[in-house]
Amino acid sequence: MKNAAKVRSELVEIQGGKCCYCRQPFTETGRKVATLEHKTPKMHRGSNKRSNLAAACLGCNQRRGHQMNVAKQRKLASAAD
Numbered sequence: 001m002k003n004a005a006k007v008r009s010e011l012v013e014i015q016g017g018k019c020c021y022c023r024q025p026f027t028e029t030g031r032k033v034a035t036l037e038h039k040t041p042k043m044h045r046g047s048n049k050r051s052n053l054a055a056a057c058l059g060c061n062q063r064r065g066h067q068m069n070v071a072k073q074r075k076l077a078s079a080a081d
């Protein structure tokens with residue numbers, strides 16, 4: 001397994017320097033910094049294989065994580081009904 005930073009930089013290059021979700025160009029710092037995204041999260045048995053990885057900006061990565069938490073909370077809430 002290559003180290004994550006190398007994989008991320010390769011994915012950034014493959015994606016033309018743009019986020020896989022919002023298609024905005026990555027920047028060195030701030031909300032558009034490149035992060036390594038697991039398309040299927042590790043908690044859902046997502047793998048570390050290249051096919052499950054993409055480069056996403058920090059903003060999208062955090063937003064996606066938040067949405068998944070909301071979905072989980074809704075599921076828990078509906079299960080309690």
Ligand SMILES: [Zn+2]
Pocket residue numbers: 019020021022023024056057058059060061
């Ligand atoms: Zn993005």
